Amino acid sequence: MNLTDSALLNSYSLYALYSAMAVYALAFIAFAVDLARRSSAVGAIEAGEVAAVTFSEADPALPAGAAASAGSTRTLERPVLKRPVLSRISARMDNDAALPYGRSSSLRVGVALTVLAWALHLAATVMRGFAADRVPWANMYEFAMTGTLLIMTVFLIVLIRSDLRFLGTFVTGLVLVLLGVAALQFYVEVAPLPPALQSAWLVIHVFVASLGTGLFALGFALSIVQLLQFRRESNVFAASEADAGEPRSALASALRLRFLATLPSSSTLENLSYRINIIGFILWTFTLMAGSIWAEQAWGRYWGWDTKEVWTFIIWVIYAGYIHARATRGWRGSRSAWLSIIGFTAVMFNFGIVNVFFKGLHAYSGL
Amino acid sequence: MAALSRPSDHIDSRPQTPQAGVVQPKLGLSGWLRWFWRQLTSMRTALFLLLMLAIAAVPGSLVPQRSSDPNGVTQYFADNPDLAPALDKLQAFDVYTSAWFSSIYLLLFISLIGCVIPRTKHHFQALRAKPPTTPARLARLSGFTTRDAPAQTDAATAITHARTLLKSSGYRVARFDSAGESSVSAERGYLRETGNLIFHGALVGVLVTVGFGGGYGFSGQRVLVEGQTFVNTLLAYDSFNPGRFFDDTTLDPYTLSLDDFAVAYEQQNLQAYGQPIDFTADVTVTPKGEGAEPGVVKVNGPLRTNGTSIYLLGNGYAPTITVTAPDGTVVFSDSVPFLPQDANLTSLGIVKVPDGLAEQLGMIGFFYPTQDKAASGANFSSYPDLEYPLLTLNVYTGDLGLDGGVPTSVYALVTDTLTRQTGGATGVASIELKPGESAELPNDLGTVSFVDNAPAASAAGDFTQSVPRFASFDIHHDPTQVWLISFSALVLFGLFTGLLVPRRRVWVKATARADGTVHLEYAGLARGDDPALEAAVTAVADRHLKLLKTHQLAVTTPEST
Ligand code: HEM
Numbered sequence: 001m002n003l004t005d006s007a008l009l010n011s012y013s014l015y016a017l018y019s020a021m022a023v024y025a026l027a028f029i030a031f032a033v034d035l036a037r038r039s040s041a042v043g044a045i046e047a048g049e050v051a052a053v054t055f056s057e058a059d060p061a062l063p064a065g066a067a068a069s070a071g072s073t074r075t076l077e078r079p080v081l082k083r084p085v086l087s088r089i090s091a092r093m094d095n096d097a098a099l100p101y102g103r104s105s106s107l108r109v110g111v112a113l114t115v116l117a118w119a120l121h122l123a124a125t126v127m128r129g130f131a132a133d134r135v136p137w138a139n140m141y142e143f144a145m146t147g148t149l150l151i152m153t154v155f156l157i158v159l160i161r162s163d164l165r166f167l168g169t170f171v172t173g174l175v176l177v178l179l180g181v182a183a184l185q186f187y188v189e190v191a192p193l194p195p196a197l198q199s200a201w202l203v204i205h206v207f208v209a210s211l212g213t214g215l216f217a218l219g220f221a222l223s224i225v226q227l228l229q230f231r232r233e234s235n236v237f238a239a240s241e242a243d244a245g246e247p248r249s250a251l252a253s254a255l256r257l258r259f260l261a262t263l264p265s266s267s268t269l270e271n272l273s274y275r276i277n278i279i280g281f282i283l284w285t286f287t288l289m290a291g292s293i294w295a296e297q298a299w300g301r302y303w304g305w306d307t308k309e310v311w312t313f314i315i316w317v318i319y320a321g322y323i324h325a326r327a328t329r330g331w332r333g334s335r336s337a338w339l340s341i342i343g344f345t346a347v348m349f350n351f352g353i354v355n356v357f358f359k360g361l362h363a364y365s366g367l
Numbered sequence: 368m369a370a371l372s373r374p375s376d377h378i379d380s381r382p383q384t385p386q387a388g389v390v391q392p393k394l395g396l397s398g399w400l401r402w403f404w405r406q407l408t409s410m411r412t413a414l415f416l417l418l419m420l421a422i423a424a425v426p427g428s429l430v431p432q433r434s435s436d437p438n439g440v441t442q443y444f445a446d447n448p449d450l451a452p453a454l455d456k457l458q459a460f461d462v463y464t465s466a467w468f469s470s471i472y473l474l475l476f477i478s479l480i481g482c483v484i485p486r487t488k489h490h491f492q493a494l495r496a497k498p499p500t501t502p503a504r505l506a507r508l509s510g511f512t513t514r515d516a517p518a519q520t521d522a523a524t525a526i527t528h529a530r531t532l533l534k535s536s537g538y539r540v541a542r543f544d545s546a547g548e549s550s551v552s553a554e555r556g557y558l559r560e561t562g563n564l565i566f567h568g569a570l571v572g573v574l575v576t577v578g579f580g581g582g583y584g585f586s587g588q589r590v591l592v593e594g595q596t597f598v599n600t601l602l603a604y605d606s607f608n609p610g611r612f613f614d615d616t617t618l619d620p621y622t623l624s625l626d627d628f629a630v631a632y633e634q635q636n637l638q639a640y641g642q643p644i645d646f647t648a649d650v651t652v653t654p655k656g657e658g659a660e661p662g663v664v665k666v667n668g669p670l671r672t673n674g675t676s677i678y679l680l681g682n683g684y685a686p687t688i689t690v691t692a693p694d695g696t697v698v699f700s701d702s703v704p705f706l707p708q709d710a711n712l713t714s715l716g717i718v719k720v721p722d723g724l725a726e727q728l729g730m731i732g733f734f735y736p737t738q739d740k741a742a743s744g745a746n747f748s749s750y751p752d753l754e755y756p757l758l759t760l761n762v763y764t765g766d767l768g769l770d771g772g773v774p775t776s777v778y779a780l781v782t783d784t785l786t787r788q789t790g791g792a793t794g795v796a797s798i799e800l801k802p803g804e805s806a807e808l809p810n811d812l813g814t815v816s817f818v819d820n821a822p823a824a825s826a827a828g829d830f831t832q833s834v835p836r837f838a839s840f841d842i843h844h845d846p847t848q849v850w851l852i853s854f855s856a857l858v859l860f861g862l863f864t865g866l867l868v869p870r871r872r873v874w875v876k877a878t879a880r881a882d883g884t885v886h887l888e889y890a891g892l893a894r895g896d897d898p899a900l901e902a903a904v905t906a907v908a909d910r911h912l913k914l915l916k917t918h919q920l921a922v923t924t925p926e927s928t
Contacts, residue, residue, distance in 0.1 A: 195646050
């Protein structure tokens with residue numbers, strides 16, 4: 001490809017990227033509006049003098065969700081199995097919100113805009129690849145562009161199977177922030193690959209790492225919602241226990257994020273998060289191995305505790321800890337959720353901080 | 368349903384019931400040891416050690432490490448003279464071989480082994496055991512669903528079919544019959560536990576291989592200028608690091624020649640002008656007693672030959688320099704590798720001439736492949752290829768310190784015992800040479816020439832062939848890499864199966880009602896995370912009913928005709 005064509009394609013790529021960001025921003029707003037509507041719908045039920053007790057009675061999520069994972073000790077610890085919940089153990093996991101809430105128009109708009117933005121984002125990434133005549137993930141700017149594209153792709157694919165539309169605000173927000181930083185801070189012109197990066201392993205290793213990052217991002221978001229939901233459930237539970245006392249105040253505090261009542265139960269969220277994180281973990285394990293094979297080819301040693309290697313290892317160990325925590329009594333639930341959150345924080349740190357500020361062999365930020 | 372071999376604090380294990388009256392049992396030594404061992408092999412400890420390992424790995428990314436960045440460590444000591452020695456005491460510059468890091472992972476692996484061995488034993492037993500009896504009440508279990516068997520199907524027959532169906536779907540089955548009620552208990556997904564055990568076992572394999580692997584190999588470095596040849600023997604290496612168990616005499620003495628070293632630079636894209644886009648070392652390898660074979664070494668493309676891997680690590684220019692005594696005898700003639708100092712290959716090299724001149728001679732040279740002058744008058748290189756090469760030399764005379772028997776680096780000149788003759792404060796201009804030029808050395812020592820290597824046919828002003836290049840090779844031998852890759856493959860296989868294969872039990876129960884019809888019940892139980900359990904139970908029910916219906920047709924059709 002000659003240079004003027006390349007420059008032209010690159011500028012189209014930039015236009016497409018900025019358009020994608022604009023549409024993502026609109027999608028973000030639509031998703032946020034949806035959450036606000038959910039909150040006010042929940043508020044309306046509350047204002048309609050639906051008693052707190054009814055609220056908790058209408059909350060099959062608590063016990064059903066807790067029991068959904070066979071062998072969970074929470075079933076034993078929580079004395080809430082009064083209702084005929086056992087028949088609900090087999091109920092579909094995705095559908096156990098306290099107050100099931102249909103798809104509002106703003107949610108539909110949010111999803112539609114996200115798909116549109118994703119298409120623009122894809123076009124921007126592909127054009128950048130053609131402009132550079134190679135895979136579009138050879139420096140921080142390109143890696144951010146492809147990585148966020150994959151986060152979004154994973155999200156959209158997961159949407160086909162489970163209704164995680166309520167995460168739209170988080171996912172579009174995250175992608176928007178990362179793309180903003182990439183475009184403003186990491187942007188570099190198209191440059192040829194230095195010999196150290198000319199390898200099939202660049203394609204495999206980095207692609208799989210980005211895919212894993214996409215899954216970890218969703219797992220992270222679900223874990224956060226899980227923690228919030230758990231707090232709400234505990235408060236609702238406390239409120240229903242304290243019937244005679246002052247249930248309303250406890251309830252009120254529980255409803256600061258009222259829309260939570262329309263989301264799946266904390267244990268459903270936990271299970272979803274776990275499933276997404278274990279796939280991320282398998283991909284991350286592969287990333288680590290592929291990286292070692294590449295390091296052996298490029299540097300003559302498969303592992304040398306280079307800063308980037310250290311952080312990839314740390315992330316791997318944190319998620320191994322997370323998987324263990326899920327299997328350890330006393331750690332399932334909120335504690336393991338914290339590990340999922342710490343894990344993704346480390347992933348972001350590895351990408352945003354280690355690449356730019358730490359010294360090491362992986363000097364590919366292109367900055 | 369508790370997997371008894373699992374650590375007692377595993378989520379699927381029964382909680383331990385504290386026994387009344389044994390508040391403080393007397394523990395003998397063996398009692399204490401057993402207690403300690405149980406603690407060490409508990410899930411909680413494994414988790415704790417994993418998290419410790421993650422935390423302990425962090426400092427190594429904050430402070431430079433001797434293993435990966437020795438210059439960084441030196442710099443750190445210079446920058447933080449107070450802090451550095453204290454950190455050094457804590458082994459902060461050798462984190463990954465430090466006592467504390469090692470003890471965490473060794474404990475973790477002891478815990479791992481202590482955890483895996485009983486589970487493996489138990490798993491072998493489980494593999495031979497029959498699935499457990501069908502629970503009395505299936506209604507309490509996951510995916511519970513009921514069907515009515517087609518007419519004229521009796522309970523026993525229905526269960527026979529269910530058994531066949533489940534068996535053909537990979538379940539291990541056990542059948543139970545009692546008056547009026549038959550059932551089949553089925554279990555599948557033993558591969559999940561197998562995978563988990565393989566995963567943990569293979570981790571041990573990886574650790575052991577990494578731990579001992581390096582001991583059986585060696586790594587060595589050697590710089591070769593275009594045209595030079597190296598024989599794979601101990602003495603021929605510039606530096607050589609044998610593993611603990613490596614026997615030097617087993618080195619296979621093949622020869623390696625660097626025929627040509629080619630670099631391609633980006634010349635179109637102004638954003639990346641002069642950026643190298645390809646390094647290719649054309650080499651010839653001659654195994655002992657065999658014919659020569661051509662080979663190529665590239666970045667990312669090591670040459671695997673004669674049990675070794677040859678990597679291309681660095682490259683640069685090696686100007687050919689000749690020093691001639693006043694009487695015309697050549698006292699020095701060599702292509703001297705100059706170490707690159709920047710992206711445009713401003714390079715620094717040392718020439719030492721201990722014998723043949725009136726005094727010992729040392730020279731510090733700068734080589735600029737494309738020389739340019741800054742406003743300050745200082746030389747610099749503006750492009751990495753040979754566009755306008757220039758060699759500058761600063762001359763020192765005196766004692767080179769080579770006779771004391773102390774090994775000295777060929778890349779450094781200790782100037783303490785030398786007298787500077789050109790450049791700096793001497794008032795004598797440094798020697799500046801273009802390829803093919805010569806200059807007189809100070810003090811009538813002789814002459815120095817910068818030999819032009821270009822073929823005679825090349826056009827005037829074309830310097831592209833004038834200076835040979837060198838490549839530095841890293842030569843490795845590591846017989847354990849095959850093991851490492853095999854264990855890694857097992858780790859991945861174990862992960863896939865250990866995390867994704869569902870382990871589940873399914874029961875089908877057929878009960879004869881008073882009116883002669885047969886009531887069918889189906890239910891399942893997940894053992895571990897199993898999102899598809901309910902769908903699977905429903906599928907079993909549907910397929911079973913279909914089977915019964917076709918069977919019924921096959922039985923009834925002949926009669927009705
Ligand atoms: C190097 C240290 C370790 C790492 C990296 C590690 C990693 C993992 C991973 C990734 C899994 C899930 C994969 C699978 O099930 O196949 C897992 C599961 C498991 N690990 Fe480990 N592990 C380590 C040490 C240990 C130790 C010391 C124990 C014993 C206390 C242990 C006991 C278990 C058990 C029981 C499971 C099954 C969890 C479940 O039922 O879901 N692991 N481990």
